[in-house]
Amino acid sequence: MNTKHRNKNLSRRNLLQLGTGLIGVGVAVGVGSNLVQPEVATPQNITEPDEALQALLDGNDRFASRKRRYGHQSYSRLQEVAKGQKPFASILGCADSRVPSEIVFDQGLGDLFVCRIAGNVATSEEIGSLEYGSLVLGVKVIMVLGHERCGAVSATLKGEEVPGQIGSLLQAIKPGLEKSKEQPGDKLENACKANILVQIEKLRSSPVLSELIKSNKLKIVGGYYDLDSGKVTLVS
Numbered sequence: 001m002n003t004k005h006r007n008k009n010l011s012r013r014n015l016l017q018l019g020t021g022l023i024g025v026g027v028a029v030g031v032g033s034n035l036v037q038p039e040v041a042t043p044q045n046i047t048e049p050d051e052a053l054q055a056l057l058d059g060n061d062r063f064a065s066r067k068r069r070y071g072h073q074s075y076s077r078l079q080e081v082a083k084g085q086k087p088f089a090s091i092l093g094c095a096d097s098r099v100p101s102e103i104v105f106d107q108g109l110g111d112l113f114v115c116r117i118a119g120n121v122a123t124s125e126e127i128g129s130l131e132y133g134s135l136v137l138g139v140k141v142i143m144v145l146g147h148e149r150c151g152a153v154s155a156t157l158k159g160e161e162v163p164g165q166i167g168s169l170l171q172a173i174k175p176g177l178e179k180s181k182e183q184p185g186d187k188l189e190n191a192c193k194a195n196i197l198v199q200i201e202k203l204r205s206s207p208v209l210s211e212l213i214k215s216n217k218l219k220i221v222g223g224y225y226d227l228d229s230g231k232v233t234l235v236s
């Protein structure tokens with residue numbers, strides 16, 4: 001209902017114009033001022049989706065191999081990004097306290113545009129946020145990041161009654177369960193991975209995001225975080 005209303009008032013062309021305009025402003029603010037360059041070589045000039053994905057994977061390698069650089073966490077970086085943001089990647093991750101995006105990808109202030117929600121499900125609000133991240137802020141890769149032993153997916157598998165609004169999350173996770181129920185192996189792991197793919201499909205159904213993908217400005221990928229090793233592997 002909300003989506004319809006928004007679409008009436010703001011056509012895709014208008015949105016794209018808004019995006020271009022705001023990206024322009026962001027770049028001018030970020031690059032044109034006499035700012036102290038951050039001392040750590042976290043990717044600065046990422047222009048391609050593949051470069052953005054590689055930067056995420058490299059950061060996770062550093063994290064998992066205990067070689068973190070803690071880049072972009074200085075006070076000068078704080079001052080730099082106070083003037084504007086140009087994150088290179090978005091993460092649609094689980095709210096699980098053990099999977100904090102900036103830490104597991106070894107990134108800092110202004111690097112990641114993060115949406116976290118139990119079960120990493122793509123609700124319309126999350127999709128709207130990610131559309132903003134890519135269209136307006138210029139994010140080049142969106143990673144849907146699920147993880148090992150996800151409590152939300154596990155609860156959906158068990159099919160128990162849940163209080164409050166928790167049920168709305170489980171409802172959003174069910175399609176992944178359906179897709180994975182015939183697969184051999186660990187049921188919970190299969191369901192977590194299938195859920196990641198289902199949420200990616202939801203994101204791809206966004207006209208705003210699919211337009212960016214078509215013009216090679218954006219990539220959407222799935223990642224699965226191993227709670228024991230800290231390693232993210234791509235899911236496809």
Ligand SMILES: [Zn+2]
Pocket residue numbers: 094095096118119120147149150151152153
């Ligand atoms: Zn989880």
